[in-house]
Amino acid sequence: MAKTAGSTRVLTILVLLVAAVGIIFAVVKFNNKEVVVLNKGEAAPAFTLQTLDGNQASLADYKGKVVLLNFWATWCEPCRDEMPALQQAYDKYKEQGLVVVAANLDENNITIKGFINQYQLNFPILIDKGREVALDRYKVGPIPTTFIIDKNGVLQSIEQTPLTLMMIEDKIKPLL
Amino acid sequence: MGDEAVNKNNKKQRNILELVWDWFASVKVGISLIVILALGSALGTIYPQVNAIPHPNPNFYYKDTYGTLGDLYHKFGLSNMYTSWWFLTLVLLLGISLVIVSIDRGVPLYKSLKNQPVARKVIALRADRLYTNKETATAADLTALGQALQKRRYKIRTVDGALLAEKGRLPRFGAYVIHAGLIVIILGVFARLIPGWYYDEMVWLKEDESKTISEVGFTVKNTGFQLEYYEGGDRVKKYETDLEVYEGAQKVAEKHLIVNEPLTYNNTLVFQNSFDPTPMFKNGKVEMIDRKTEQSLGTFDINFIDPQETYTVGPYQLKLTNYFPDIKVDAEKGVYTSSNEPYNPGLSFEISGPNLAPTQQWMMPTAPFVEQMLGQEYPFTLKMVDVSLFNMTGLLVHRDLGIPVVYTGCAITLYGLVLVFYFQHRRIWARLEDGVLHIGANTNKNWLGFAKEFNKAVEPLGATAAVLKSKLAKQPENQPEPPHTTESETGREGTQA
């Protein structure tokens, strides 16, 4: 029985090998697409967002302080649950250079204001209209997500679980 | 000595290559791959895959709904297995096998059929399943046979004293056409991995809402959504969207979207795929009534999507101090909103005015009992006298540039199937030797039908009708085998009783 020439075989196998490698590479890349996060040690991305009274605030405004940047929304139960802890941390450490900045994901002012009154919060609250900072710059997935940024603007940790006062203290004390 | 080593190396290399090649070319391996692929696919149907579950968080869903088994299913990755590396590798292996098999068998078959001799030995003809002869034959008989067969659409090749009549050579390659079609389909599916070739996401739009999708390069806007139910209200009759497409600020396309009729723009399709069955509040007109006098004080308008902060009704000022688009009241958790969408708006007003200490009042259009319970002491009644609701439309934005490839592959595969199952490869050889015309014939399937055609062609010449030999009849000893390159030539592909 006539066999396929050796050269044809070699060529075919080479072509298939290249194709296979290319495809597997693309598959792995495709499956890992979602996992894009910021890394500890990077400079925290800059942002400028509006406050409730219509002014603007930037990350640069807080240089020199330890920033607890929290992304939240009123419809998110764990976010609501951790707010008292954030307020406590702010009260306790603001003299020592901590600032809690809570960026709200695109809710309307009245809802946010009502919430602030309900929970009696007095740290800066910003509005991320369109969620651009959260999604594009900080690669936030589920909320609450808190970024802890040191006095030099470097990202020190990313917390994706609701925080307690103790957890916050552990993270910020070394940075203050 | 150097040469020896080189030769040994080459031999080893060839052996590995040969091993790999033969492995992929083996039918057994191919069948095993098919079976494993089938079993693997079945695994993915035990529980719904992640792209089909209603809950956005798969980590909890499987455990909650299906218990421990479901949790294990998810943890082992079976809940998202069709894009997993092992499944895709299986498909890839099958694709490689298809390529190698087709080259391994198709190329030699092509060569041998192309180079097959016209004149076969008489001994070989006698051994054919269909054989007959005519004594006292002449060259004229040979020519006549050729003409008769030509009328039946056979291609005739002649040399001195012999002819080969052949038809349906292409169907002989049917299997390889099928394989080629399948390879094209697999390529079309894998083409989804090429960046920019594939996008598939749902876009939910409220009334007049627009969203920009950077991956496909345009913005979609819902300018009107219509929803209708059949009488009885439990079965949906139609849901359609007036859709506008923008690039930047410029409108570039629009269409009234119906299910099964998408809008096409920039190689991307926008489908009316689904809708949110729970209506949302859009606008409302609220009447404020003095409880004691039961007199209407006036009305004000509310936009539930983006409400304003202050309202004036007569001499009174209403300030919206808190707004819950989807209000829930829980004994333990308190008052909160469970989503960002105005499904069940709850509004907290602070009303101030002449002769009135600022008083707080709730308004919950969808929970009148709760409102009543809370508002026994309210000085006013806030009554919704007009409301417009809307449903969110669910559009699927889909781009798959591999679709034409897949469809082409399907067409090729179907063509191959037709070739394999509905056509056959028939050959008739005739040899004039010593005044006797020997005629033998071969086909790859449907011997009975072929025998009929064969006899119809040879009998007018005076040859005796051939009798189809049983396929179990042994070949006579010392006879060269009829020319064949694959087992299929010996007629194993089914006979007709």
Add this chain to the structure above:
Amino acid sequence: MNLLDVSGFLYGTAFFAYLAASILYVIGVTGRKIKTQTPGAANRWTNWGYRMILAGMLAHAGAITTRGIYGGYIPVSNMFEYMSFWAFTIILAYVVINAFYKLPSLGAFVAPVGLLVLAYASVFPQDHKPLIPALQSYWLNIHVTTAALGEGILTISFAAGLMYLLRTTDLTKGSRSAKFLEFVMFLFLALLAFVVTASAFAGAGYSHQMFADTPQEVTYKMPPIVGPTGTELGSQGSLAGIPLPLFNAPSWMNGNNASVQFNTIIWTLLSVAVLYLVLRLLARQPLSAVVAKWVRNLDPDMLDELSYRGVAIGYPVFTLGALVFAMIWAQEAWGSYWSWDPKETWALITWLYYTAYLHLRLRHGWEGAKSAWMAVAGFVVIMFLLVGVNLIISGLHSYAT
């Protein structure tokens, strides 16, 4: 009387015609006088059986047409419509094959199968509902009807394969093949038992609602031998003096209707056990031995060939209808030609199964018994595709609510 009523009447007519055909065929292949005739030859009984088949087929076609005209679409949109359409294609495939391979004994197998499928269809709600938007496309007609045709033809290969096995297996020895064949008979009876039980309770108007641990109430169409998890035993009525339920579904059975399905299975097992025992006692031999008499002295090679032909003809049709047309319709309606929906996946699995069958037969010489067993098992795969996926696995595609 509107067209829908006419359609219902015609479905009933087809049912009784198939029933008559089955009886006539069976008599035709087993009667004492027939023993002396050449095996497989037609006789008066089988001829009348064939006429009944034709009559039933015409009535069936009429039923489908009238229901289609009434609704404005070819009736294949729910379990009842689809199953009865499949029964139609089985009978149609038989009539067409009979034109090429005159084999009356085949009728003795195909008619009961067609009958049973139609009976099974009647268990499902027959009410006519207008189409939801996703189904409003002419591709629906093309895809489902072609797929059903392919499945009908493949059913013939199942019947011929079964006949081959009954003809060639020695049923007196308790070999594995003999046991499997008896199991196939048992499965057939199980489906019959289910249909009879479900119809009996439906005919008696039985319906029992319960509020249990489940979020919604559950409705039992058969007396609840097994209740939903957490139900007080004996609290839901009684059957012949026995308080129900006797036990509850274990808590690992999730899903609103898990206990109802479990209950149905139990009832089916009970009825088939009774049915099987009664028939076995009457026959005093394995049931497969009884049925094997219908194929005595037939040419096994011809049966083998017929079974293969069924696949050879049905496979391309199935590929076209259940895969290619399905992909085109899915692309139109859902925006994606393939989304690994359970029904799509199982259609692919069925296709892969028959691909393996063809390769094993054509390239590995798997003829005879091996091929016949694959044809029989292939029918089980088809049944899972049509019944299992729809009822057990729910998804975008299923007819299950």
